[in-house]
Amino acid sequence: MxxxxxxxxxxxxxxxxxxxxxxxxxxxxxxxxxxxxxxxxxxxxxxxxxxxxxxxxxxxxxxxxxxxxxxxxxxxxxxxxxxxxxxxxxxxxxxxxxxxxxxxxxxxxxxxxxxxxxxxxxxxxxxxxxxxxxxxxxxxxxxxxxxxxxxxxxxxxxxxxxxxxxxxxxxxxxxxxxxxxxxxxxxxxxxxxxxxxxxxxxxxxxxxxxxxxxxxxxxxxxxxxxxxxxxxxxxxxDDVINSGGLKIHPAEIEPQIKDILRGLRINRRLYLGKKSNHDLGEMAVLVIEGTPIKDSEFVLEVLRRELPTYMSPKELIFVDKIRTTTNGKLIRSSI
Structure with missing residues (x-):
């Protein structure tokens, strides 16, 4: 042929x-x-x-x-x-x-x-x-x-x-x-x-x-x-979050976070990122695409309750659009 x-x-x-x-x-x-x-x-x-x-x-x-x-x-x-x-x-x-x-x-x-x-x-x-x-x-x-x-x-x-x-x-x-x-x-x-x-x-x-x-x-x-x-x-x-001496692997925890949020009728693109913190060195933050959620504190409380303590995000950060490469790979930006 x-x-x-x-x-x-x-x-x-x-x-x-x-x-x-x-x-x-x-x-x-x-x-x-x-x-x-x-x-x-x-x-x-x-x-x-x-x-x-x-x-x-x-x-x-x-x-x-x-x-x-x-x-x-x-x-x-x-x-x-x-x-x-x-x-x-x-x-x-x-x-x-x-x-x-x-x-x-x-x-x-x-x-x-x-x-x-x-x-x-x-x-x-x-x-x-x-x-x-x-x-x-x-x-x-x-x-x-x-x-x-x-x-x-x-x-x-x-x-x-x-x-x-x-x-x-x-x-x-x-x-x-x-x-x-x-x-x-x-x-x-x-x-x-x-x-x-x-x-x-x-x-x-x-x-x-x-x-x-x-x-x-x-x-x-x-x-x-x-x-x-x-x-x-x-x-x-590069994505590992070193928080208070404990290592958080975003790829392992993100599916659990998405399941929890779907239960709250929140279905958006997101990723677990990191932010500098004086006490912890780095802390986990959840970056979510779209407009801010009104009940952010409630969402954080549910995540704290459902996830292992050290793995739960300490803050929600909302962005207009999560960046990807031309072939769809997520670009994780430091916060």
Whole structure:
């Protein structure tokens, strides 16, 4: 099969797509991408053709891919969208590209695609508004940030009606050319399993990994628990809140906070941040998107009652909009 690319009328990255296709087809040995920018200013990162091909082949092997038709609804100048184009080029697949949107199926339907990659925020919107659009897919890769428990429940409900669609949570970074590990959500896997040829280790509590066939080693800022070469991410070391000598991991406590707030009929985007405090060093604060809640003190009291004492936020902070990167990663700002 020969590579073919089609796109929606509103797709804005045509020039980059044409350059990428030309660069690949002439056999370029290296490609330049920018990092997501979720932990600082985006950096330009050079990726070898060898690494990109390795990533393509490992994804094909793990997902048992055949002759796929790819639906790309992520920015192709970032890793998730970029690698969808690279896979289509490498394997000679058809790819359909549309401008990234919180619900890409709002304007696109009946495309008969078999594979896509989306962000957790897109997943939330799709499941709430147009989940039937996923019926034709065989594999849906979700990456970029933490997947909410509500979304996991929505996947389980969807799979009970349509078991032929497999949902995967991915772990990776720009430097590794997309994911180096996957978690099969549809099979209710709890831990990430690395791609074949990838080994993982703990370095001062943080994840270190090696792509053995390529001799590439990486040290991350992700806090990790490893069991039998599988792993669970606890959050980034930069996000840890050191409060009175105790460490709070936001990624572990935020799902509980969201459950509690939903019980109070508060359903907004939020994150657990930190603020300097004379006595504690740092204290946990809850950053919530939108207008201030009238009963803030009552909300704080409920959180204090329901959460372990040292984990409950000491203050609610309201912002007009919580910032994200272009591919949906939350940007946690210090308060």
């Amino acid at each position: 020969a590579f073919t690319a089609k796109h929606s009328r509103n797709f804005k990255e045509i020039h980059f797509l044409e350059e990428l296709v030309a660069q690949w087809q002439k056999g370029s040995p290296t490609f330049i991408l920018e990092s997501s920018g979720s932990t600082g200013a985006p950096r330009k990162i050079e990726l070898s053709r060898e690494l990109l091909i390795w990533s393509c082949e490992e994804t094909k092997k793990r997902l048992k891919l055949e002759n796929e038709k790819v639906f790309c609804c992520l920015p192709i100048q970032k890793t998730g969208g970029f690698m969808q184009v690279i896979r289509a080029l490498h394997f000679g697949w058809e790819i359909y590209l549309t401008e990234p949107h919180q619900n890409p199926f709002e304007t696109e339907e009946n495309l008969d695609c078999t594979m896509t990659s989306i962000t957790p925020y897109q997943l939330t919107k799709i499941m709430a508004e147009s989940e039937d659009s996923l019926n034709s897919f065989r594999n849906v890769i979700i990456g970029g940030s933490h997947i909410e428990p509500d979304s996991i429940e929505a996947i389980e409900k969807f799979n009970s009606k349509n078991p032929n669609v497999t949902f995967w949570e991915s772990y990776g970074m720009t430097e590794t050319a997309s994911h180096i590990a996957l978690r099969n959500i549809s099979e209710k896997e709890k831990l990430f399993t690395p791609n074949e040829g990838v080994t993982v280790e703990t370095i001062h509590g943080q994840l270190g990994l090696e792509i053995v066939p390529l001799g590439l080693r990486f040290e991350t800022t992700d806090l990790v628990v490893i069991r039998n070469n599988q792993f669970k991410i606890l959050g980034r070391v």
